[in-house]
Amino acid sequence: MSGQIVRPYGDMTGDGMVQVSFTLPVPHDKRAEGAALQLAGKMGLDPAMLVHARQMGDGYTFFVVYGRVSHLVDLDAVRVLERDYPLLTAKDVNAAVRRRMRRKLSVVGACIGTDAHTVGIDAILNVKGIAGEKGLEYYRELKVLNLGAQVTVAELVEAARVEKADAVLVSQVVTQRDAHLHNVREMSAAFREAFPAARRPLLVAGGPRFDEMMAADLGVDRIFGRGTTPREVASYLVHALTNQKAVAA
Ligand code: B12
Structure with a gap:
């Protein structure tokens, strides 16, 4: 049923936009930013936009990347542990x-x-x-x-x-x-x-x-x-x- 399938919401309903953050063990420069975008691409973000990059101590850079994924979430296939006991006072x-x-x-x-x-x-x-x-x-x-x-x-x-x-x-x-x-x-x-x-x-x-x-x-x-x-x-x-x-x- 189509109602059970959802995509991430960024700027518009169902546009598939997500934000991820990670750190790479490289100093902050142009190459580091390119490396972050390469990783985002391999993670399936297309297009991927670098929205934040900041050096974290010597030789490490923290990145935030915003981009589109094409994956769908099937809510019917989600398995979680629901509370199976009453909540008491x-x-x-x-x-x-x-x-x-x-x-x-x-x-x-x-x-x-x-x-x-x-x-x-x-x-x-x-x-x-x-x-x-x-x-x-x-x-x-x-x-x-x-x-x-x-x-x-x-x-x-x-x-x-x-x-x-x-x-x-x-x-x-x-x-x-x-x-x-x-x-x-x-x-x-x-x-x-x-x-x-x-x-x-x-x-x-x-x-x-x-x-x-x-x-x-x-x-x-x-x-x-x-x-x-x-x-x-x-x-x-x-x-x-x-x-x-x-x-x-
Ligand atoms: C406070 C803190 C510290 C304090 C701890 C003080 C203290 N007395 O507890 C200090 C400064 C000592 C500390 C030290 C370290 N920390 Co620290 N710390 C934190 C911090 C900022 C908050 C944790 C916290 O108090 N949360 C609030 C409580 C209420 O939430 P909670 O633990 O999730 O508990 C809830 C539920 O999980 C659940 N719950 C938890 N336990 C249990 C048990 C039962 C039985 C049940 C039913 C429920 C339950 O119920 C609670 C209430 O809702 C986190 C980052 C973060 N924002 O979470 C890092 C963090 C946990 N720390 C981290 C690290 C790396 C360290 C250090 C190794 C840093 C270092 N290099 O020295 C050391 C390790 C020290 C050690 N030997 O354990 C990492 C862990 C990373 C990882 N992958 O394991 C984190 C995630 C920070 C980060 N992003 O890097 N830390």
Whole structure:
């Protein structure tokens, strides 16, 4: 159906215009600008216009190129992970935990590996929260331990054991050399090794550059991407732990 096919919009509906930015390891001169246009051409931008070029330190130039692509987007072929659980208020989350678990739901969170970007996990866990929503610490029926940055997998497993964690929340922001993927795989393997299946905590990974469809591949129960809010996470925990998983007393 033609209504399901769209093209990028730049100056006019359906004109296919897009803007891309990238850096080349060359000093800024005429040849560098030509190189940027060559790359844009190979990426399928035709015509391609250089709209910005600025040297970034010695020997690197940052470019913005505006141009036309001929590709079409088929909206029917788009596959995304839709939220498949209800979004609850804090009051409903607390009530569900009280009613179904009859004890506090224990959450342990950390930023693992060498990653020191704690703003994301803090936004989800700490009272101050994000986007006008309070973090999980605010929920009376959740017991939250935020281990902070650069936590090793061994430390995380041990903390989960001591805290009798129902859920372990891991943040990964740095993606250089796919560190986020390697670290999460290592973490999930360690939890599978350390806990029998029935007692393994729910494993949740989050960060701005994860593909939410990769949970099974990474061995975790759920992935949350950029723009996640604490309420979405609290609602998911309640859904997963009080509906689907046998809750260990
Ligand atoms: C602040 C910042 C820093 C601060 C971090 C301070 C801190 N205490 O966190 C400092 C200055 C220390 C820093 C250092 C570095 N940084 Co930095 N940093 C940033 C910056 C500007 C913002 C990140 C941020 O705070 N975002 C705001 C939070 C709220 O968003 P978020 O993390 O996406 O979190 C949300 C979701 O993703 C999700 N979420 C995240 N985690 C989790 C976890 C769970 C369980 C769930 C459910 C959800 C969830 O929910 C959150 C709320 O919506 C980004 C660029 C950018 N604009 O994003 C670069 C950036 C992340 N940094 C980068 C780099 C390269 C570095 C350094 C390597 C730089 C250097 N050469 O030293 C070091 C690495 C240090 C280290 N060991 O990790 C790169 C990473 C590139 C890559 N491909 O990996 C970025 C993208 C900048 C860039 N464009 O180059 N950085």
